[in-house]
Amino acid sequence: MRVLVLGGDGYLGWASALHLSAVGHVVAVADSGVRRAYDVELGTASLVPIGSLAERVGCWEEVSGRRVEAFVGDVCDAGFVEAVMGGFAPDAVVHFAEQRSAPYSMIDRAHAVHTQVNNVVGTLNVLYAMAGSARPVHLVKLGTMGEYGTPNIDIEEGWLELSHKGRSDRVLFPKRPGSFYHLSKVHDSHNIEFACRVWGLAATDLNQGVVYGAATEETARHPVLATRLDYDQVFGTVLNRMVVQAVLGEPLSVYGTGGQVRGMLDIRDTVACVRLAVEHPAVAGEYRVFNQFTEQWSVRQLADRVARVAGPGVTIEEVPNPRVEADRHYYNAAHTKLLDLGLRPHPLTDTTITTLLDTATTHRDRINPAVIHPTIDWRSTSNHLGVPVG
Amino acid sequence: MRVLVLGGDGYLGWASALHLSAVGHVVAVADSGVRRAYDVELGTASLVPIGSLAERVGCWEEVSGRRVEAFVGDVCDAGFVEAVMGGFAPDAVVHFAEQRSAPYSMIDRAHAVHTQVNNVVGTLNVLYAMAGSARPVHLVKLGTMGEYGTPNIDIEEGWLELSHKGRSDRVLFPKRPGSFYHLSKVHDSHNIEFACRVWGLAATDLNQGVVYGAATEETARHPVLATRLDYDQVFGTVLNRMVVQAVLGEPLSVYGTGGQVRGMLDIRDTVACVRLAVEHPAVAGEYRVFNQFTEQWSVRQLADRVARVAGPGVTIEEVPNPRVEADRHYYNAAHTKLLDLGLRPHPLTDTTITTLLDTATTHRDRINPAVIHPTIDWRSTSNHLGVPVG
Numbered sequence: 001m002r003v004l005v006l007g008g009d010g011y012l013g014w015a016s017a018l019h020l021s022a023v024g025h026v027v028a029v030a031d032s033g034v035r036r037a038y039d040v041e042l043g044t045a046s047l048v049p050i051g052s053l054a055e056r057v058g059c060w061e062e063v064s065g066r067r068v069e070a071f072v073g074d075v076c077d078a079g080f081v082e083a084v085m086g087g088f089a090p091d092a093v094v095h096f097a098e099q100r101s102a103p104y105s106m107i108d109r110a111h112a113v114h115t116q117v118n119n120v121v122g123t124l125n126v127l128y129a130m131a132g133s134a135r136p137v138h139l140v141k142l143g144t145m146g147e148y149g150t151p152n153i154d155i156e157e158g159w160l161e162l163s164h165k166g167r168s169d170r171v172l173f174p175k176r177p178g179s180f181y182h183l184s185k186v187h188d189s190h191n192i193e194f195a196c197r198v199w200g201l202a203a204t205d206l207n208q209g210v211v212y213g214a215a216t217e218e219t220a221r222h223p224v225l226a227t228r229l230d231y232d233q234v235f236g237t238v239l240n241r242m243v244v245q246a247v248l249g250e251p252l253s254v255y256g257t258g259g260q261v262r263g264m265l266d267i268r269d270t271v272a273c274v275r276l277a278v279e280h281p282a283v284a285g286e287y288r289v290f291n292q293f294t295e296q297w298s299v300r301q302l303a304d305r306v307a308r309v310a311g312p313g314v315t316i317e318e319v320p321n322p323r324v325e326a327d328r329h330y331y332n333a334a335h336t337k338l339l340d341l342g343l344r345p346h347p348l349t350d351t352t353i354t355t356l357l358d359t360a361t362t363h364r365d366r367i368n369p370a371v372i373h374p375t376i377d378w379r380s381t382s383n384h385l386g387v388p389v390g
Numbered sequence: 391m392r393v394l395v396l397g398g399d400g401y402l403g404w405a406s407a408l409h410l411s412a413v414g415h416v417v418a419v420a421d422s423g424v425r426r427a428y429d430v431e432l433g434t435a436s437l438v439p440i441g442s443l444a445e446r447v448g449c450w451e452e453v454s455g456r457r458v459e460a461f462v463g464d465v466c467d468a469g470f471v472e473a474v475m476g477g478f479a480p481d482a483v484v485h486f487a488e489q490r491s492a493p494y495s496m497i498d499r500a501h502a503v504h505t506q507v508n509n510v511v512g513t514l515n516v517l518y519a520m521a522g523s524a525r526p527v528h529l530v531k532l533g534t535m536g537e538y539g540t541p542n543i544d545i546e547e548g549w550l551e552l553s554h555k556g557r558s559d560r561v562l563f564p565k566r567p568g569s570f571y572h573l574s575k576v577h578d579s580h581n582i583e584f585a586c587r588v589w590g591l592a593a594t595d596l597n598q599g600v601v602y603g604a605a606t607e608e609t610a611r612h613p614v615l616a617t618r619l620d621y622d623q624v625f626g627t628v629l630n631r632m633v634v635q636a637v638l639g640e641p642l643s644v645y646g647t648g649g650q651v652r653g654m655l656d657i658r659d660t661v662a663c664v665r666l667a668v669e670h671p672a673v674a675g676e677y678r679v680f681n682q683f684t685e686q687w688s689v690r691q692l693a694d695r696v697a698r699v700a701g702p703g704v705t706i707e708e709v710p711n712p713r714v715e716a717d718r719h720y721y722n723a724a725h726t727k728l729l730d731l732g733l734r735p736h737p738l739t740d741t742t743i744t745t746l747l748d749t750a751t752t753h754r755d756r757i758n759p760a761v762i763h764p765t766i767d768w769r770s771t772s773n774h775l776g777v778p779v780g
Contacts, residue, residue: 078499109468109518113511120510120577121503124570128499131771152559153552160564162543162552167720169542174550174561175580180514183584187510187577190565194573198714198768324588330557378588381521 002026003278004088006075006126007096008068009053010035012142012211012270015227016094018218019271020278021066028069028088029053030080031097035228038104038235042385044371046228047244047363048214059224075122078129085129085137092138092278093130097122098184102146103234103322103376105181107383112180119184123191131199138281139203140274141192143185145263145293145333147207149176150326155333158189158205158289173289178325179378189289196287203286204277208270209263209293212239213352214359216268227267229359232371234385239264239302243353244367246310247360251317253373258300258318261331263293266346276341291335294345309353322374392416393668394478396465396516397486398458399443400425402532402601402660405617406484408608409661410668411456418459418478419443420470421487425618428494428625432775434761436618437634437753438604449614465512468519475519475527482528482668483520487512488574492536493624493712493766495571497773502570509574513581521589528671529593530664531582533575535653535683535723537597539566540716545723548579548595548679563679568715569768579679586677593676594667598660599653599683602629603742604749606658617657619749622761624775629654629692633743634757636700637750641707643763648690648708651721653683656736666731681725684735699743712764 003020007013008029021027031053039045051059057068069088073080075097085093098119099105105115123141130137148155151174160173172193175186192203219227230236231244242252265273273292282288297305300316307314321327339345346352360367376383393410397403398419411417421443429435441449447458459478463470465487475483488509489495495505513531520527538545541564550563562583565576582593609617620626621634632642655663663682672678687695690706697704711717729735736742750757766773 078503109514112518113468113514116510116514116577116581117507120506124499124503124506128502128771151561153554153557153561160554162554162564164543164550164552167543171541171543171564172566174552174564176562177580177584180581180584183577183580186580187506187573190567190573190576191506191570194567194570199771381518381589 001091001278002089003092003094004084004090005029005094005096007031007098009033010096011228011230012267013096014056015216015219015267016271016274017068018060018225019216019275021060021068022064022218023275028071030071030073030084032074033072042232042234042371044232044368045366047231047360047366048226048229050226050228051224055224059222063222063225075125076118078125081125081129085133089135090137092140092281093126094140094274094278095123095126096142099181101235102179102181105179106376106378108381115181116184116187120187120191123188127192127195127201130201131195136202136284139192139201140277141188141203141205143189143205143207144182145207145209145291146182147175147177147186147189148173149178150329150331151176152330157291157334157337158207178323193287196285200285202282202284204282205289206273206277206292207289209265210237211265211267211270212237213267214356216271233374233376238299239306240356241372242303242306243356244360245372246306246314247357247364248367248369251315252303252306253317253319254299254303255319255323256321256327258303259298259327260325261296261298263291263296263333263335265292265294266352268346269294269343272343273338276338276343280341290337291333292338293335295347296331296333306353309350310357319374322377324378391481391668392479393482393484394474394480395419395484395486397421397488399423400486401618401620402657403486404446405606405609405657406661406664407458408450408615409606409665411450411458412454412608413665418461420461420463420474422464423462432622432624432761434622434758435756437621437750437756438616438619440616440618441614445614449612453612453615465515466508468515471515471519475523479525480527482530482671483516484530484664484668485513485516486532489571491625492569492571495569496766496768498771505571506574506577510577510581513578517582517585517591520591521585526592526674529582529591530667531578531593531595533579533595533597534572535597535599535681536572537565537567537576537579538563539568540719540721541566542720547681547724547727548597568713583677586675590675592672592674594672595679596663596667596682597679599655600627601655601657601660602627603657604746606661623764623766628689630746631762632693632696633746634750635762636696636704637747637754638757638759641705642693642696643707643709644689644693645709645713646711646717648693649688649717650715651686651688653681653686653723653725655682655684656742658736659684659733662733663728666728666733670731680727681723682728683725685737686721686723696743699740700747709764712767714768
C-alpha cells in the first residue's frame with residue numbers, strides 16, 4: 001500500500017513511517033519541522049540525538065534499501081496538502097501532524113489558539129483533500145484517550161449504544177477532555193465523523209494512550225534512525241520523564257497524589273497499531289474509533305515501578321498538580337478492537353524500564369534538569385515557562 | 391446590569407441589544423460589520439432596509455433616551471476583546487459574533503475553515519478575557535439546536551444523566567451536527583464547558599432553534615431601528631424565506647419531502663430568552679445549556695401553514711435536498727428551563743405570518759429572486775453560488 005505519514009518527523013510519526021516501510025509499504029512522510037521549532041521556543045531538545053529529516057531518510061535507504069519520500073511543508077497550507085496527496089496518491093494517510101502537548105496548549109491564549117487552529121485546520125485540509133481525491137483514501141488519524149476525560153462509566157471505543165427514556169441510539173461517546181489540546185482532538189473527531197457521513201470518507205480515529213519507550217526495531221537499526229525522546233514538562237510523557245529523573249538522582253514527581261489512571265502503551269505497540277489500522281481499512285462512509293493502549297496504570301503505580309527498577313535511593317515526591325483533573329476517579333476503558341485485528345502487546349516490563357534507564361544514562365550529559373518541573377498552571381491564563389507552579 | 395452584546399449589528403444581536411437597553415440595562419454592542427460584508431460577497435442584502443450601526447445607536451438614543459455604546463472591531467482580535475471588556479466592564483457578555491450560516495460553511499474548504507476558525511477563536515478570546523477579568527462576567531453564548539442533530543432519543547438540555555453497564559454519570563449530551571457551521575458551535579460548547587471547569591467561569595449556552603419574524607417591540611419603534619431580514623439561501627431562515635416566495639408568487643420550496651423537524655421560535659422570544667439568561671446568571675463554575683425554542687414543526691408543516699395564510703394559488707414544491715440530513719426522523723427536544731425562568735412564548739400564529747407577508751410585500755422591490763434557490767450542495771467540496779443544485 002501507499003502510505004503518507006503526516007507529521008512523519010516526530011516521536012511517533014517517524015517510528016511509524018519506518019515500520020510501515022520495513023514491512024513493505026511504499027511510504028512518504030510530510031512534515032513542517034514545527035516540532036523542532038517548539039524545542040527552540042522551549043529551550044529543550046530531544047534526549048536522544050536525532051538526524052535531520054534528510055539524514056534520516058538517507059540513512060534508512062542505506063540501511064534498509066527502501067526509499068521514504070520526504071515532503072517539507074505545513075498541513076495548514078491547503079495547497080501543500082493537495083499537492084502532496086495528488087503527487088503521492090496514497091491509499092492511506094496517517095495523520096500525526098498536530099500540536100500534541102496539553103501543557104503547551106495551556107501556556108496562554110496564543111498557545112491555546114495556535115493549538116486549536118493548527119490541529120483543526122490541518123485536519124480540515126486533509127479531509128477536503130481526501131474528498132476531492134479521485135481515488136479512495138483511508139484516513140488514520142491520531143486522537144487521544146484524553147478526549148474522553150475520566151467519566152464515571154466505562155469508556156467504549158468511540159461510539160456508545162445508549163438507552164434513554166425507553167428509546168435507543170448509537171451516539172458518539174460523550175467527551176469531557178482536560179486541556180485545549182485534548183479539546184482540539186475532540187473537535188477533529190466531530191469534524192471527521194461528519195466528513196465520513198456527508199462525503200463517504202473512510203476514517204479510523206486512534207484514541208491513543210500515553211506512549212513510553214525510546215525505540216522500535218527499525219529506529220534501533222542505526223543511530224541516525226533514532227526517534228526523538230522528550231522528558232521535559234511540556235512534551236515529555238510521564239514514564240519517559242520519570243526515568244530521566246531517576247537517572248538524575250532526583251525524586252520522581254507525581255502531580256498531586258498520582259492517582260490519575262491512564263491507558264498506556266509501548267512505542268513498539270504504537271507502530272504496530274498504526275500498521276494494523278492501515279492494513280485493515282475502514283470502509284467508505286465509516287468513522288471508527290480504536291482505543292489504542294494496552295494497559296491501565298495510575299501515575300503512582302508507574303512511579304513505584306520505576307523507583308523499584310531504578311534501585312535503592314530513588315524516592316517519589318508529590319508536587320502540586322498544575323492541571324485541573326481528578327486524582328481519584330473511576331477508569332475502565334475498552335480496548336479490544338486492535339487486539340481483534342491481531343495486536344500482540346508489549347506489556348510494561350522491568351526490562352523496558354531498564355532499557356529506558358540505559359538510554360537516559362547514555363545521554364545524561366544532554367539532560368537539562370531545569371525543563372522537567374511543571375511551570376504551566378491550568379488555572380492561570382498567562383504562564384511563563386521559567387516560573388515554577390505551586 | 392452592564393451587558394456587552396458581541397455581534398450586536400446582526401439580525402438577533404441588534405434586536406437583543408435594544409431589548410436589553412429598553413428594559414433598563416446599560417448596553418454596549420461590538421461588531422466588525424462582517425455580516426454586511428457577507429452580503430456583498432453573496433450579492434444579496436437585507437430585505438428590510440437597515441441603517442448603519444452609527445445611525446442605529448443615534449436613532450435609539452433619540453427614540454428611547456437611552457445610550458448604547460458601539461465598539462467596532464473583530465472578536466478574533468484578542469486585543470480588541472480585552473480592550474472592550476476592560477473598558478466597558480460588563481456583568482454579562484452576550485455572544486452573537488459568529489458566522490451563523492450552515493450553507494455558508496459548506497461552500498468550500500475556505501468557507502469551512504473561515505467558519506470554524508472565526509467562531510472558535512472568537513469564543514476562545516472571549517473566554518480568556520473573562521478569565522483574566524478582575525470582576526466576574528457571565529457569558530451568554532449563542533449555540534444552536536443543530537448541535538444535537540436528530541438523535542433517535544429525546545434531546546435534553548445540554549447534559550444527559552446516563553446509565554451504562556450498571557454505573558451512571560452526568561455527561562455532555564452527545565452531539566452529531568449537520569454542517570461545519572453547526573460543528574463550530576459544538577467545538578465552542580466543549581471549549582466553554584472546559585473553561586467553566588478549570589477557571590470557574592459562569593456560562594449559559596443558548597442552543598437556539600430556527601428563528602422567524604421581522605421585528606420586536608423595540609426595532610419597530612422607528613424604521614432606522616429595524617433589524618435585518620434575510621431570505622436568501624445562505625442566511626435566510628426557513629419561514630422568512632417561504633414568506634418571500636409566497637409574495638413573489640413562487641412555489642414554497644421544501645428540501646426533500648420537508649419532513650425535517652426543528653425547534654423554532656419568534657424573534658420576540660429570542661430577545662426575551664436572552665434577557666432571562668442575563669438576568670438569571672449561571673453561578674461561578676457552572677456551564678448550563680438552555681434549549682431556546684418554543685415549538686417543534688416540520689418544514690412541510692410550516693410550508694402548509696404559510697400556503698394557507700398566503701391564500702389560494704400558493705403551492706409547495708419539493709426540491710432536491712442540498713443538505714445531507716434525514717427528512718424522516720424522531721425528534722423530541724426538552725425546552726423547559728427558559729419557561730421555568732418565566733418565558734411567555736409567542737406561538738406561531740396566522741397573524742405572525744400575515745405580518746411577515748406584509749413586510750415582504752412592502753419591500754417587494756428589494757427581493758432578488760435569484761438568491762433564494764439552493765446552490766450549495768453538502769456533497770460537493772467546491773460549490774459556486776450561481777449554480778443550482780440537483
